[in-house]
Amino acid sequence: MGLTKKIVLAMIAGIAVGLISNLLNTSQVLGPGITGFINNYLTNGLFDIVGRIFIASLKLMVVPLVLVSLICGACALSEGSRVGVLAGKTLLLYLLTTAAAITLALVLALAIQPGVGMEHLAGDASFEPKASPSLSEVIVNIFPTNPVDAMAKGNMLQIIVFALLMGYAISRSGKPGQRIAGFFNDLNEVILRMVGVLMVFAPYGVFALLATKIAQLGFDAIPQLAKYFGVVLLALLLHALGVYPLLLKLLSGLSPLKLIKKMRPAMVFAFSTASSAATIPVTLQTVEKRLGVDNKVASFTVPLGATINMDGTAIMQGVATVFISQLYGIDIGLMGYLTVILTATLASIGTAGVPGVGLIMLAMVLQQVGLPLEGIAIVMGVDRLLDMVRTAVNITGDSVVSTIVAKSEGALNESTFNDDNYNSVVADGRDGTATS
Ligand code: ASP
DSSP states (O other): OOHHHHHHHHHHHHHHHHHHHHHHHHHOTTHHHHHHHIIIIIIIIIHHHHHHHHHHHHHHHHHHHHHHHHHHHHHHHHHTTOHHHHHHHHHHHHHHHHHHHHHHHHHHHHHHOTTTTOGGGGTTOOOOOOOOOOHHHHHHTTSOSOHHHHHHHTOHHHHHHHHHHHHHHHHTSHHHHHHHHHHHHHHHHHHHHHHHHHHTTHHHHHHHHHHHHHHHOOOTHHHHTHHHHHHHHHHHHHIIIIIHHHHHHHHHOOOHHHHHHHTHHHHHHHHHHOOHHHHHHHHHHHHHHTTOBOHHHHHHHHHHHHHHOOHHHHHHHHHHHHHHHHHTTOOOHHHHHHHHHHHHHHHTTSSOSOTTHHHHHHHHHHHHHTOOTTHHHHHHTTHHHHHHHHHHHHHHHHHHHHHHHHHHTTOBOHHHHHOOOOOOSSBOSSSSOBOO
């Protein structure tokens, strides 16, 4: 069986086991003894340990992979002096897709009105917001003062700036530059091999993580917030299966179905980890090896996208804003909604793709339009599950933009994109070729 199939099966099995233990926990049909055993030794024991080791091993690869891969990519790019054009196109598309996502969410939420009739929820909610960074802080923070510190903290934007500068300098350094470029290209192969080795264990990791997380999820809040939950899901689906395919077809003429099919393993990773940042190794490999996007484009667009492009998150914020405004009976008007589009789009730049960060950004958005932050406490009850789904949408957006940009730059291998005989999730690193 190919690795992709195993990963998808592991996801289904993990969700099933998680749901069963959640049900056993809430119903207590097996009595406290057996339920306690399942909780202590399986869901919060074995599965939890395996899941946490799995996330750790993914995170382990993020910084070395992004740094080395982007140095190689920037090196190749600088030779053709395309860095500026590539960066401009990518940023523009990321901003546009996010703005489209939040607009879609606002329109759907205003049409379906998830908060009308639910005003009683507004009563006793309370919420302590975490401090969010100011815009000037966000911009200054993109530039590193110490590359080692940036890597230690996993600050993706700072690592990107450092790697771009280094790649550019290598390409302009003649013979010494060529020697260093050769070293980084070799190192890149070795790191890919490391990712390949870890991927063999991915199905177990996905299973364990989902079994634990789904078992711990509280589903009690969902019926009460069903309308909000449903509108967010609907908007996420429409964006992923409507807006992205349309964009891909219009701007590159490529088959959206192929892209969605090939991105499946990366989506499963995003769904189970709820973190675009931790999923970078898989997204990067999938985009390069399965979609045929050249490393010089993907090494820049994928880590950047995981950090600043969060369309799924923007959708949640759009629906949540309308929902909260309806709960509290506050009409923020057209200017309010335009402010939401702008703030949510900009807010996504300053926050990393990790679980739950969308709610911190939501605090920024609500503050900007003068809505009560207590509303966050209400939507928080169903946020984890939505977080998983929206993270899958977030990384799909990154891959769509990467493919469009690569096509327009002549950096897309279309025979790889169209090849149906793919099994690989990652390259095995031996000779740069993909295996299953
Ligand atoms: N978990 C999301 C991500 O990593 C961010 C969020 O919506 O909270 O992309």
